[in-house]
Amino acid sequence: MAVTVGASRLDLGALRRLPADSRPLVRPGTVPAGMVHLGLGAFHRAHQAVYTEAAVGVAGGDWGIVGVAPRNAALVETLTAQDNLFSVSTLSAQGRHTRVVGALAGVRLAAADPDAVVALLADPAIRVVTLTVTEKAYQLDPASGVLRPDAELVADLSAERSPATVPGLLVRGLLARAAAGAGPISLVSCDNLPANGRRLRGLVTQALAFTGAPTPVQDWIAAHVGFPGTMVDRIVPASTRDTLDAARQALGVSDLAAVAAEPYTQWVIEDDFPGGRPAWEQAGAVLCADAGPWERLKLRGLNGVHSATAYLGALAGCETIADALAMPHLTTVLRRLVAEDVAASFVPPDGVDVVDYGEEVLARFANPAIRHRTLQVAMDGSQKLPQRIMHTIADLRAAGRPARWAALVVAAWVRFAQGQADNGRSLPLDDPLAGRIQEALAAAAQTPAGAVDAVFALDAVVPPEVAADAQVRADVVAWLTDLQRHGVAATLAGAV
Ligand code: CS2
16 A cells, blocks of 8 residues: 655654544553464454453453564554554444554564564463454365365475464464463454354364374363354455545544444454453453354354345446445345345344344445445455355255245356456456366356356365255356346346
């Protein structure tokens, strides 16, 4: 991102000149580090950093966060120049509020000094590690959770070297921690993976086995490391020049690490912290024994609906999620997806009505102040679709129910992967499996059925019971035929 010049910079010295309601909730630089966070993207800054700062503000504790960016050198440089400070703007139709967050005790660039990150993970002062590294960084087969290490990860696990991947950093860090007997720790996945705590535990266990670490070391890790599952929620689009300009206006100084987010925020966390944790419940988080029902609610009832909006919207030429929602009939279709498919696919948390939840989600998506690009949400579909849509389909079919609206989402994804919007514009397939998906589509018969069969053969994405389901296949083929022949607008109009 280009550097804004002219205004003076957000840093410790600028704090006292900020409007009173824009100042941090803790005195930056005074809270010793107790946590490491991997993945310093916009979502972390507007979510876990905000909760952690608020928790420390109310209840205290040595829970400063050392933020680790795997590769983003510019962001680490920016935050270092800003004394680890950044702002979060909360945006809605009613207006905006900008506040500087003082949760970060330091920042590191893993690519520049991986060994420093390994040493941090082995430091007894660090007792919690949170992660927002996106689905693909786990290197797990999205449908099954089996480890599929790339060459870098194989190298990280095969010999002692400075790790180049996120799983490599975690495993080398835990081995160093075990060797140092540095005490218990929890690794907290805050990514939108299914059963993210169990997936992360599975990743660490499979990766450790790969290293051939001695059994007592593996046993130490199994006994001393918690893997709480979480449900995380807040819509935080990638920052743009507008985000930075608006932050500068609100603060009177420039903040090149500014993020903007919707007002809504939610965090449900399984309380598995053998080394202790911040008092996140004091900041509004829900600590519980099983986050599973909350996670299914969110992955299926929000993220699945988000992906539906992104693929149908991008095909119809809409730039943002809010623009897509303004398309005639889309909200009707999304309501039916929630009411007929999502709500019937799982048992929600006690006291939650899935249809009401869906209404709130649609109102959040329509927030005109959040310019969330359809192409951003459309990214990495192969990593997202299993937990967002395929599991809905699998559970409905196992209960003998149809999955008609969920099948529309799969068809929209296939058409998106075919690479052309209804207006003829080409659509980028930004996905770690892009090559495999495109090859499969190119080799297939050039008919809707041919495309669906090609995609259903990708077992990393489509679970076997869904791939083998003739009714699901027929539904997806029928929707894809409509989308190809008539486009999104007419398909939606004909569907309701
Ligand atoms: C979105 C999510 O980009 C995406 O795929 O569906 O980032 C979504 O905005 C968050 O999960 C909301 O909590």
